[in-house]
Amino acid sequence: MLINAVRISGRDDVARRMLFHEVVHGHQYAALGLETFVHEYISSVVAYRNYQPIPLEAVPTRRKIATC
Ligand SMILES: [Zn+2]
DSSP: OOOOHHHHHTTOHHHHHHHHHHHHHHHHHHHHOHHHHHHHHHHHHHHHTSSTTSHHHHTTOHHHHHHO
């Protein structure tokens, strides 16, 4: 993902949410390691047939956290 630093430094809420989302994925990747992260992500997408409801997407998505 490419992040525009000019947008992040401003008051662009969408850009800040995207940055937060990707930073959480970065932490997931660091905690799980590449192989486990990719395996968990891909196998979940296959199981759910969609990437949005998978556990690795639930944490960095504020909307999903609010419904837990
Ligand atoms: Zn994501």
